[in-house]
Amino acid sequence: MANWDDDNEPFILEPLPDTTQAPEAYPGHLNHFIPSPVRSYNTNRNKRRAQRKGENAFKRRKNTENISVSDSNGGTPGLGNMLPTIDECEVPIATIDPDVDENPFVAEPLAVEDTDGDDTYQEFVSLVEDQCISFVHVATRVYVVEGFDARKKEGTGLFYHFEARKRGTALDLVCQCPGGKDICVHRQFYEEFRETRFAAQEAHLDLDGDVVCFARIQIDVEKDVWISRFSVAGGTASDTGRSRAIVTFEGVGSGAGKWQCSKDRDLHRTECAHMTRAKKLLDLITGNAGAEVGEDDISDKMYMVDGMNAGGNSERSISYLPIMPPRWALLPEDEILYPYPPPNADLPELLALDEQSRSFCGEHFFNPQAPKLQKDCTVYTLTHTVLRKVELQWCPGCPRRRQCFIGPEPRALGLFNYNNSVMFTHELMDELTSRYTSSETPFTAFVQAVDRLYTSRGCRFVGEDLFRSAWFAFATNQELKNDMSCSECGVHPKTVVWDGVTISFAKRHLKDTLQPPTCITKNAPKRKRTRVHKQQWLPHANDKTTPVRKLLVNWVRKWGDKKPAESMTKAVNVDVEASSEEEDIELSAKDSGISETTRRNGEFQEVERRLLEIGAAPVRDLLVEVYGTGGDTLHWRLRKRYKMLLEQIGAEESVLQMVNEKGLRALKAFVECPDANSISLLTDIPVLMMILEHLTHSQKSIASLVALSKWMIQRVEAVLSQLKNKHDVPLQRLPMGEVTTEDWRKVSSDRRSR
Known part of the structure; x- marks a missing residue:
């Protein structure tokens, strides 16, 4: 098989990994800019596997030493991990894959939001304009934005919801990114371009889909593998950004694959409500939806954002010609494709176009007759950066908004053109290959080491994610033949050696003083219960009857989706010429329909009576308006929101869950002047606000909702008064003892002595 002795372990023979896959471009970036950076948090085993594939290809070539490399620090070198997959994406996500080695719910890497300098913000604007960072409009007031690392000047690959909502005459901007509590770059960008970019989009009130696909990228053409990302609304009527979840699917076009949800983090669940709703839209997109798709699945609730389907382009960089190995x-x-360029050769001031220059889409080449333009680009060498001009041409086949350029192919100069703005020398890329095949050098360590060298020379290196994506694109172009075979065993050896490491903590490191954080000490202050009973909208009278709130919710859920005359439609349609046997069947159906209608009306009248008994006349009036005789003409979407409003009123929870003190002030302002500005103040009561907006937009009466709001104000004030009258025990100020710190060099020795 292979030559090995007592000092060297036999290396593992594996075929070269398939490198024909295309990396996922930023969602909505039209597949020709910087690929999405990797934010891995739970894929150490997959990373080690990918690294072994890459290192073995070079070990076979080198054939001088056999060193086992494991990427325990989070790097992902190797040829097998060319793409950011579902395990390396967006927000902290609950994975459904049971084959994870570690707890997947580690903290999400925070996107550094630093807006102190104009240069940082202008860099963000430039990246958004070049469609390198997502800022996608998914609903009337909701956007999906990508995190921005101000230090590295790149996207983080993590996605958040951004909400722009009018609150009276003021504009209320809420961003879910880590810097959203301050003035983040997303808020700055929206404020600057609100009138020119976003005002026209937000004018459509009907654009409030519950499930929106904002990215669908084909990452493997042969296997038909796609990555689809969705913005999914919650189960309530709220359309706020915080009520929505980012759902990601990676799998084949037929729908088989892995799902992830940013809201549901339960490992024991294989599916959540957000995933279920996203699957319905995916079935509609792929054509797998059956005849069971009904009213709740129609296209005005589920849609794709226009222009976000980037297709299946397999290109990853401007450079496309094969590159020789080091x-x-x-x-x-191995064939000599071109002479190796000298490592210290001076680069020309202008990287000009030639006959080998090609567009990112791969469809068009340099045209000497077409106009040209010049832009700045940065070349990253092994020790420093070099600023040069690059000559470009607009791609004649792509729309201008895609910013697709024909760029030079500087292979003969020893350069790798990643995206016309960033280039790397072959020497730098080969240096990483050399390090990780001879020692344990993950991407993180290599980027940090190079960045320190750059800092000593007064410049900075690129971020880890950008370099990782560029290196994988570079490695894809390298001309490595599939020569992974043994001279004795061939391609498929009978014996394959796998190595592994088992890590655990010794029992002696555990101390008897270890206690859970929930342990109650002897001196802990004791407080009496301060619970206020009957805080619900519809309190119970403490008798043996069924609570009215339960009757209301049960009736709405049982009959709310059916129109009053719906149950009678089939029953009254009797064929007078039918036979006696057929007449018996139809009469039986008619009797069944009549009895169903009778039950519906009887239960409805019982709910009315009980609501009037407890003084909830506005709720009763609203119920009659929506589900009475005149409710047949209401739009199904408006009926659904009325249903959610009544369910919230009948919920087994405090009124303060729905209307807090801030919402109470907004309700009072609305009751005093029920106009469009006061309606926009009700952002803390989203279901009520959306119903009011729908009615005012269609010029319908809102008198019943004004009366309901007055009743809600009285109920909230009553509960707040009861809560504020309770006397609470003041917090005890515990004395802070003197904090002593031990010398860290003595801690381990003291622990061993115990």
Whole structure:
């Protein structure tokens, strides 16, 4: 098989991984800019596997030493991990994959939001304009934005919801990104371009889909593998950004694959409500939806954002010509494609176009007759940066908004053109290959080491994610033949050696003083219960009857989706010429329909009576308006929101869950002047606000909702008064003892002595 002795372990023979897959472009970035950076948090085993595939290809070429490399620090070198997958995406996500080694719910890497300098914000604007960072409009007031790392000047690959809502005459901007509590770049960008970019989009009140696909990228053409991302509303009528979840699917076009949801983090669940709703839209997109798709699945609730389907382009960089492996990995039978450029050669001031220059889409080449333009680009060498001009041409086949350029192919200069703005020398890329095949050098360590070298020379290196994506694109272009075979065993050896490491903590490191954080100490202050009973909208009278709130919710859920005359439609349609047997069947159906209508009306009258008994006449009036005889003409979407409003009023929870003190002030302002500005103040009561907006937009009466709001104000004030009259025990100020710190060099020795 292979030559090995007592000092060297036999290396693992594996075929070269398939490198024909295309990396996922930023969702909505039209697949020709910087690929989405990797934010991995739970895929150490997959990373080690991908790294072994890449290192073995070079070890076979080098054939001088066999060193086992494990990427325990989070790097992902290797040829097998060319793409950001579902395990390396967006927000902290609950994975459904049971084959994870570690707890997947580690903290999300925070996007550094630093807006102190104009340069940082202008860099963000430039990236958004170049469609390198997502800022996607998914609903009337809701956007999906991508995090921004101000230090590295790149996207984080983590996605958040951004909400722009009018509150009276003021504009209320809420961003869910880590810097959203301050003035983040997303808020700055929206405020600057609100009138020119976003005002026209937000004018459509009907654009409030519950499930929106904002990215669908084909990452493997042969296997038909796609990554689809959805913004999914919650189960309530709220359309706020915080009520929505980011759902990601990675799998084949037929729908088989892995799902992730940013809201549901239960490992024991294989599906959540957000995933279920996203699957319905995916079935509509792929054509797998059956005849069971009904009213709740129609297209005005589920849609794709226009222009976000980037297709299946397999290109990853401007450079596309095959690149020779480094000299130390070159085999005698390898073809010399071009002379190796000298490592210290001076680069021309202008990287000009030539006959080999090609567009990112791969469809068009340099046209000497077409106009040209010049832009700045940065070349990253092994020790410093070099600023140069790059010559470009607009791609004649792509729309201008895609910013697709024909760029130079500087392979002969020893350069790798990643995206016309960032280039890397072959020497730098080969240096990482050399390090991780000879020692444990993950991407994180390599980027940090190079960045320190750059800092000593007064410049900065690129971020880890950008370099990782560029290196994988570079490695894809490298001309490595599939020569992974043994001279004795061939391609498929009978014995394959796998190595592994088992890590655990010794029992001696545990101390008897270890206690859970919920342990109650002897001196803990004791407080009496301060619970106020009957805080619900519809309190119970403490008798043996069924609570009225339960009757209301049960009736709405049982009959709310059916129109009053719906149950009678089939029953009255009797064929007079039918036979006696057929007449008996139809009469039976008619009797069944009549009895169903009778039950519906009887239960409805019982709910009315009980609501009037407890003084909830406005709720009763609203119920009659929506589900009475005149309710047949209401739009199904408006009926659904009325249903949610009544369910919230009948919920087994305090009124303060729905209307807090801030919402109470907004309700009072609305009751005093029920106009469009006061309606926009009700952002803390979203279901009520959306119903009012719908009615005012269609010029219908809102008198019943004004009366309901007055009743809600009285109920909230009554509960607040009861809560504020309770006397609470003041907090005890515990004395802070003197804090002593031990010398860290003595801690381990003291612990061992115990």
